[in-house]
Amino acid sequence: MTESEATVVSDKLSRPRRAWAVLAVVTGALFLEGIDIAMLNVAVPSIAADIGLDTGSAHWVISTYVLAYAGFMILGGRAADVLGRRRIFLTALVVFAAFSALGGIAQDSWVLIVVRFITGATAGFMTPAGFSLLTTTFSEGALRNKALAIYGAIGASGFLLGVVAGGLLTSLDWRLVFFAPALFGVAFFVAGWASINPDQPRSAEAAHEHRQLDIAGGLTLTAAMVSLVFGIVTLGESVTNPLGPIAFGLATVLTVTFVVIEKRASNPLIPTGVLTTGLLPWASSIGLLFIGAFFAWQFVLTLYLQELLDWTPLQTGFAFTAMGIELVIAPFLTPKLVERFGNVTVVVTGLAAVTVGFVLTLRLDSDSGFLDLLPSLLLLGVAFAFIYGPLTAAAVEGVDENKHGVAGGIVYTGFQFGAALGVSAATILLVGSDHDVAQPHDYQRALVVPAVAAGLALLIGLLLSVRQRTQPEEVAA
Template sequence: MSHSPVPTPGGGAVADDGTTRRPESSSTTTDGADGVITSERWGGSTWAALIVLCGALFLDGLDVSMVGMALPSIGGDLGLSAGTLQWIVSGYVLGYGGLLLLGGRAADLLGRRRVFLAALWIFAGASLLGAVVDDGTLLIVTRFIKGVAAAFTAPAGLSIITTKFAEGPARNRALSIYTATGASGFSLGLVFGGLLTEVGWRFTFLVPGPLAVLVALAAARFIAKDAPSEDSHGHYDLAGAATVTGSMLALVYTVVEAPMRGWGDPLTLIGFAASVGLMAAFVAIEQRTAHPLVRLGILRSKHITHANVTAFTVFGGYVGFQFIGTLYLQDAMGWSPIETALGFLPGGLLVAFGAPRAGALIDRIGTPRVILIGMSAFVVGYLLFLRAGSNPSFLSLMLPTMLLVGVGFALCFPSFNVQATNGIEDHEQGLASGLVNTSMQIGGAVVLALVTAVVSSRGGGEGTAGADGVLDALHPATLLVSGVALIGVLSTLAVLAPRLGRRREVAPAIGAD
């Protein structure tokens, strides 16, 4: 296989290992004639647009984590079972993970700014509705709608950044700031969720609504208009959209329900079969249509495939870890929601301060090496949590694990977003963004379902496992998320191995000369 660099729209090249190679003048170039930012010195309008995009991602993270902290209060107030409460979280994941690919392609075809704004207004409306409903089913519906809205804002926002900033230092810096903001929103949402729940759980649904309105108004002011794609008229590939969306929905729904029904239950097996069958139909359609929803050739790129694998392992492992960690601290150790949130906070603070600086490291050593360091930090952090017992110490147990998890996020999150969108033409940036976000959400759904199954099997039934059940499930569940993170390490070593081998072959030749 050839390992020559792939030309990129920004004037640089991306090698098979995902490392961007830019002309020497890129760090001092001013904005190009096409409006693409190539300099690391940005004007006020550029900062304003980036802050707006960061605000939307911050809001997504804030919303997800705030609601998670409010679940026990929601269940007590509305009389919802543990299984129903799960769907307040899973309904969001179902809408988000199931429609991300369609959201990314819609941004490419219809215009990124247009899709971004429309989805923000829908998100705001669903937030306000969720704050006033008194029925559990309607509450889940509002969460699903918010997930669908996020499935359009996330790839649209990310693709606006990747088309506005040229590959290299400018884009790496922008994506580092962007991903740090999202992680900060998630971390702060844990604290805000605990505080707002003390006042009333409805405030955790209400607060994101006005914030979404403010972001939408700012986006209308600061995000530049972009024209729809030339392919947007009559080339929607409805069959492809229906089959891939159906496959994603079937997969997410099945993995969420499997722990309660059983992995060998006929309905579970039918759900997996339906997902596989719809995906096979989607592949067949994309190979034959003149205007595919997803150009399958994009998946032949080694560095893009690797970025999506690591996105799956990073988010999947962490969602599983946070679930078992929260149960351990609250159900087994008796910590309050706010104490639990503060226990997770050090990792979030490290991401907030560290991720914006990851761009410089990416420029220096390339995304695969940065990902390897980050994934290794995850593995060590999770393994250290195996020391958890009946007498937890924050300083000796939680703090080392959360600091290492924070390092992992600060390094991996910007890196796989950079790697997933490098070497992609502007008209497919929404697709590339949708793919990496889909990998994250599917990873979160699959690993959380597996961890839930471990907890349920140790607890002896549906609902909470109880203190003894949580302690019994702690070690196998932690080993599970450690194994998921290890997959990310091994996949990165597989990407780096050929390059290291080529260097070893070159070294003797240089010595002989």
């Protein structure tokens, strides 16, 4: 065997190893994003008590992050497509880690909120860049579905295990909830630097696209989404706050401006047809409602357990370990079900499970215990296993690989809008009574939000399933 032949063989053998290494790093970053926000959910009561935030304002610790995350997601995805996925991913990851560490030393609430905004913005670049690294590393088909199932399982486990870790760390010191993601971020940055191939040199066409990157459109859309999410979360804090309508008005003006800019741009931020390609609009709608339901449920339930039932953060965290069933189902069972029944059928099954789980929590009261909560926790674990990975796989079906970054940005923007809507709606119902301390019926009323949102997501999933059966050739196209 000649030296050149040996090199070719070595390269072929190394590609699968490198592909799985990329999966490990990208999945680790998604896990990091999930565990970060889940830990903060559990730590919110302790943070609020320490820095002087009341129940109605405590959600800003979460909402500020979500606001920036949603606002920068599409710009981040498009930047990854044009400027280089590895470059954007690693840069965002190191900034994420740095500002997480700054959050751990913050002494004032306003400093903490600024840190959370910047951390969310960097996550808005990191997540779609990582997602597109994964989908372009694995070709469409069974191998990509398996990779995305693992990606979804471990990414979703960040939301689930983060509650446990958050409870443990908060019981020691809530500042550890910020330092832990910083350490993880540094580790993933080092691993990513070593395992992700450098971005390919740009062709003449790509270089022209770089020069024509729609900066004006990106900044306008980002400002519009930040304004919209700010209006949503402000509405959640107080329906009489005048900043809410002002933010909605500004978002409307910015959106109209964005549309005008896009029509004139030679290389628009959102390429023509992406929003209507394949299953992307359906997946985004389902993701918005599902994640919105989950965030609303987790936010209300955490307050219910700690404020009404007097559970400690550690007890709260360990209660959520039951959702860890997702880690067993998603990597092993979900890919087999997807291969046999398809992504949509598996997603609909998960949506049915989570809807039942959220409806069951409506019966919780001041005398409820862990066993009353257990069925809902198990059903949510099943739901994450069946929804997260298959939904993201469905979202890029039929989308050109050079647009996977912006497609991922659109999907994850839907996730974050859902989170903002869910937490805000639940907050409105939770604090909307005329007494200062929330009562059992206040929590029950707020838990209607996730039940209704999950039900709507299930309805959309069923409609999509019917559409696929009646128009298979159109959906496939």
